[in-house]
Amino acid sequence: MAGNVACLRGWHPALAKAELESLFPKNQVITLESPRLVALDGELDLEQAAINVNSSGGIQAILTDCIIMDWDHKDETKKQFIQNIRNLIEKSTIHGTIGVFSWRQEGRINGLSGSEIASAIGGIATELGYSINLEEPDHKLGIMLDGYSNKVICGWMLDANMDSSGLSKRRATERPFFKPISLDPKLARLAVNLAGGPMDERIILDPMTGTGGFAIEAATMGRNIIAIDMEEEMVEGTMKNIEWALETPKSTIEVIKGDATKLSQHIPKQWYGKISGVVLDPPYGRNSHGTISHFELLESTLSSVCEVCSKDANLVLILPIKAIKIDNYNQLKDDSLIELLHGDWGDFTVMIENSGWKIKGLWSEHVHSSLSRLILHATIVPQG
The missing domain is CATH 3.40.50.150 (Vaccinia Virus protein VP39)
Incomplete structure (x- = not known):
């Protein structure tokens, strides 16, 4: 687990990071291996954090309870990543429908398909008894592929500001x-x-x-x-x-x-x-x-x-x-x-x-x- 990760918009990541720091003054903001990925260290007020995402100009999404995969072009690595996401869903106490969403930033990751991973996770959620709803789900799982760092991050989305x-x-x-x-x-x-x-x-x-x-x-x-x-x-x-x-x-x-x-x-x-x-x-x-x-x-x-x-x-x-x-x-x-x-x-x-x-x-x-x-x-x- 990697805690909470914010994904920043690409038009000006440095300004977006400053906006994030202003909106979350009680959290330490730590830049990860990509300029558009930052960790939010410390406890989050989840309801307020969701409001912040939807009110922001530069924050695209915040993922919690994150699982991070460093892609090494090995099938075993991908299988373990998907298994870790299964474990994340299994240990959760959520009720209601789930939506699984994927997107990429900073270019492609060769050999990986976000939609393929999302489909596999959707199948797991169904197997575990959850209904899938992509329109208005009660809970959202986000899968983000970052081409700059070759990392894939999955976590519960507090909310996502995908549509500008x-x-x-x-x-x-x-x-x-x-x-x-x-x-x-x-x-x-x-x-x-x-x-x-x-x-x-x-x-x-x-x-x-x-x-x-x-x-x-x-x-x-x-x-x-x-x-x-x-x-x-x-x-x-x-x-x-x-x-x-x-x-x-x-x-x-x-x-x-x-x-x-x-x-x-x-x-x-x-x-x-x-x-x-x-x-x-x-x-x-x-x-x-x-x-x-x-x-x-x-x-x-x-x-x-x-x-x-x-x-x-x-x-x-x-x-x-x-x-x-x-x-x-x-x-x-x-x-x-x-x-x-x-x-x-x-x-x-x-x-x-x-x-x-x-x-x-x-x-x-x-x-x-x-x-x-x-x-x-x-x-x-x-x-x-």
């Missing part, structure tokens, strides 16, 4: 109100989780909401959200988008016309000190603050955020940078490579610190041949 079509349906071009430059929903969702941490009653703040990408994702996963913008068009458009994406709100959603540099004048008093996460994708064309520079606007906004958020708040800030080589498997370790489109990176890091924040992590994402995107994670610096 829901995110695709919320792309900017599908919304009733949109502007050409908007974040992909999966990145917006991941940023909300990275900033907000575990799902709880605290609230997420987007002080420059624009068309509401962050607010939509926060609201659809049931998080409390305050979205602010200076332009009435954006406020009305964000509300229209949220109503389009969400039939029945399950959380507090407040969209407010206001100034991001003067948040204490706009944030409802009952939320003071309860803002756990801040997500910020500033506009970098014309802004609504007239002649104020981008640096001044951002510094004033971040300082303003510190006045209203919790003492352990996290920030995710997204910035356009000149194109750099992208490594989706690792954090950006050499920040000397960063060239901001607006201003000097060294001056920017000083500004971040002066406004009350400390950089915790940096990642980059490809946009096009001359543009990349910097994803910055920061924590608030305790005052006094």
Whole structure:
């Protein structure tokens, strides 16, 4: 047995790992022999973990009571793996139907078929008296073949976020109100989780909401959200988008016309000190603050955020940078490579610190041949 293993999505495993760490702060996250496989060490709240998977942007599935096979092209190894899964089912105390699902990541494993293994396991489950239901099973067994490490992992799935079509349906071009430059929903969702941490009653703040990408994702996963913008068009458009994406709100959603540099004048008093996460994708064309520079606007906004958020708040800030080589498997370790489109990176890091924040992590994402995107994670610096 190998405990609990999380399978990460392939679009940016390094960011997905950071999201996982934020959602599971009580567990130690350990990278295994593949960048898309991580162990979750420590006790899991299974119900909460299932919610986390379905609310994530970068987590594909979590498997518990895992059995791991290192494929060596020997039939005996495969037979022993299947026998171990039989033992797993036999020792379980579950009741109801079982669904067996297989998928692969990071390429194929030569000589192995996930569907063949799943069929064999389904036969064993039937033999042991369980009914198979692939539509709405009471319990799920997941079989994941990882081509990077040549490992096959089987375990009980808390839940699986296999279908990203829901995110695709919320792309900017599908919304009733949109502007050409908007974040992909999966990145917006991941940023909300990275900033907000575990799902709880605290609230997420987007002080420059624009068309509401962050607010939509926060609201659809049931998080409390305050979205602010200076332009009435954006406020009305964000509300229209949220109503389009969400039939029945399950959380507090407040969209407010206001100034991001003067948040204490706009944030409802009952939320003071309860803002756990801040997500910020500033506009970098014309802004609504007239002649104020981008640096001044951002510094004033971040300082303003510190006045209203919790003492352990996290920030995710997204910035356009000149194109750099992208490594989706690792954090950006050499920040000397960063060239901001607006201003000097060294001056920017000083500004971040002066406004009350400390950089915790940096990642980059490809946009096009001359543009990349910097994803910055920061924590608030305790005052006094």
